[in-house]
Amino acid sequence: MTSLLKNSELSIEKADKIVSETLNSCDDGELYIEDTKSETIVLDDNKIKSSNYTSDLGYGFRAVTGDTVAYSHSNEISEKSLKNSSDNLKSTLKNNSGTYNSEIKKTNQKLYKDIDPIESKSMKSKIELLNNMNEYARSKDSSVKQVTASLLAEKKNIEIIRSGGELLSDNRPLVRINMSVMVEKNGRKETGVYGIGGRQDYDEYLKNDNWKKVCDEAFRIANTNIESKPSPAGEMKVVLGPGWPAILIHEAVGHGLEGDFNRKKTSAFHDLVGKKVASKGVTIIDDGTIDNRRGSLNIDDEGTPTERTVLIEDGILKNFMQDRLNARLMNTKSTGNGRRESYKHVVMPRMRNTIMLGGTNTQEEMIKSVDKGIFAVSFGGGQVDITSGKFVFNCTEAYEIINGKVGAPIKGATLIGDGPSSLKEILMVGNDMMLDPGIGTCGKAGQGVPVGVGQPSLLINNMTVGGTQL
């Protein structure tokens, strides 16, 4: 019945036997088998620079007792290799024994189709698409000096075998279309980057010549930045646009609400459940169940069905995001946030689609209320120090606000804030909630996983802007 072991030297019966025999004396654990095919085609400097196809197959065998995790992974799928792994796990946990928790929720959740996005579009038509994107972007203006376009598609099939022979599986498609444009005018160079994607076939994202909109957007950002002036430095009011700027939410509070940091009491939020951590009207969820979104999963990488987890409700901290290990140690249930980059990586609590729900204000009202501040529309990346709560993110499109009006574009500034206090500084929550276009990858402890974010426009009372203009 299992398909990933089909062509290997390891039979499902043998695998079952080794798994059960290894895990019976442990609290938890599983054998995770993964077969991933991925394809990346890059057009750069007017040429198809690379076409890479990767086929990765391997297993990760995990045994957990108490708060100790033993993990062993390999690309050699054989009885001998799995037995070696088993011996390795046993020797790590030799002094501990536990009671296997076989309980795991069942689901028929189908948030995306079982498709292979690599095969459903021919190589010829992918190359043609990249060439069209290149030509179209360059035709927009003679100031366009460099274009990089890429197509990424992946099909990740996973199987989880738990002690007792329970088998769980998920087939996860993922695509991403990226565009980067460099514009040069009057000796200045600026870039604009845009992308779209999710868990459907390329063609779903390419309907109505949508690829042109991707090019238009990348060009618009680059062209805006070419006119930009130095960013101011210091504390000021910030209006955030809807959608992708929600990486602020992801960095400022998302990571701090992951179960592991709170179980270990190293997060600035660990003793704040039930307390007010954000302004009234602020509700933040982490939702793994939105159809076809980049951060959605039918089951997480431990086999738990994903769910819509309320993290902050009307300003009050309600829940952390949990995997099985941290949930057990904190006497609660997994929220289906147990994720890993691949079979080579251990499971950790990770975000899925992290979203601030909409409010009642308009973006216009927010801008009108600001005497001096900035209006940040798009961001590159962000980072957070969980323990001190300090987070940063880098503007890729931002404008000054003077006397209630949007003014000139400003150069890429870094915004820095304090997670636990910044959400209390939210003055207005917009009525224009939007999800990001499907391009986010979150990094934690060296592991990258696809995620989504979303938010309405926000007015934040006070953030530090890192510019060069005093």
Place this chain on the structure above:
Amino acid sequence: MIKDQDYLKKIADICLSKSKKLGSTDASILVQSSVSENINVRNKKLDGSERSENLGVVLTTYLGKKKSSIASSNLKESNLNELVDRCIETMKITPEDEYNSLPDKDLHFSGLKDLDLYDETHLSNEDKINYVKEAEDEAFSNNKIVNTNGSGFGENKSNFLLANSNGFADGYKTSQFTAYCEVVSKSNGSMERDYEYTSKRFYNDILKPKDLGSIAADHAVKKLNPKKIKSEKISLIFDKRISKNFLSIFASAISSSAIAKGTTFLKDKLNQKVFNTELNINDRGDIKKANGSRYFDSEGIGIINLDLIKNGILQDYLIDTYNGKKINRKSNGRASGTTNLYFENGSKTFNELIKSEKKLLYIKETIGHGTNIINGDYSVGASGIMIENGEFSYPVSEITIAGNLNNIFQNITLADDLEFNYSTNSPTMHVEGMIVGGK
């Protein structure tokens, strides 16, 4: 166990001969095998152990000027055959690129392999756990250390073979021993984390566990109860663990790929003054036992030493075969980037540097990705310690530092305290007049 050269060679031969049979005119292949064992300890108790065995192959085939690549971790012959088929099919329909080719045969590495890059020492998990416990014990002997984020020890051994259809076939084993300790300090409602990290090819060269623990504790305690300062123009001192980042930025700005595309602020700066005239930057691949040392790059081209900056003047780029052709230069063996990249020592001592101005901000950590290689704009979040009259006075956090790299590079003064702890190394650095964003 990591696989030996004979095993790697067998896999390479299967793929190369199959590619040739299916009509490719050229091909190159990398076959890798590695085993790593890591343990993590938290609060002096085993948190986790991890053993990884990795195998991998990357094949690139050429048909004249057409090219395609595949990679796989599944080295079964039937799977390899399928993938080579796929690679060839894709290659045939990929457009030609006049710059595609295997590297110049004359530049292939040949010579002695005497750099000592492999230490066969194997530590049992018990030994690794003991090392880390000793580090944490030492950290906890500081009474402001209340928690740990985890500390760990990793041992990695790998072997690889690189081969191409021009007759190159070579590879070698390397090892890496890594330990880190990350602790949490607490005092008067303030909670901070910091770490120390050591990574060397030889076990005997890594930090002693007590030093690892005490340095980590010291870093974390010194960050407690920080203040936010007013926005101002101020000179900065960059701690060695941050100053080396400017070298990494410099390296990406002189990569032949960025130069060829014009996507770097250092385009057209060859033979021009990029840094102040006292500065020299070298990239040497032949330092014995060093983390960045290698015999040849990912194309098989032998490593030569490069004086990238001499008396402040840019002397060379980092060049691979493909991008080299675009800019009419031969590869200098940098297809896998820099080797051991470093600033030569400056003439001032650390103490002279921190006493050089009445008020200086000492930067110990930066966060965020605010470097724009295309135009040189730099803006990151930071924390550190204020220096007043040559004395460290109070910690500072939640600030940003910003400037343009063209100016930053010209305003660097270095101390004389270079150490080879990583593959990229810098002495302590003074940068005049940067903009701090604060209150």
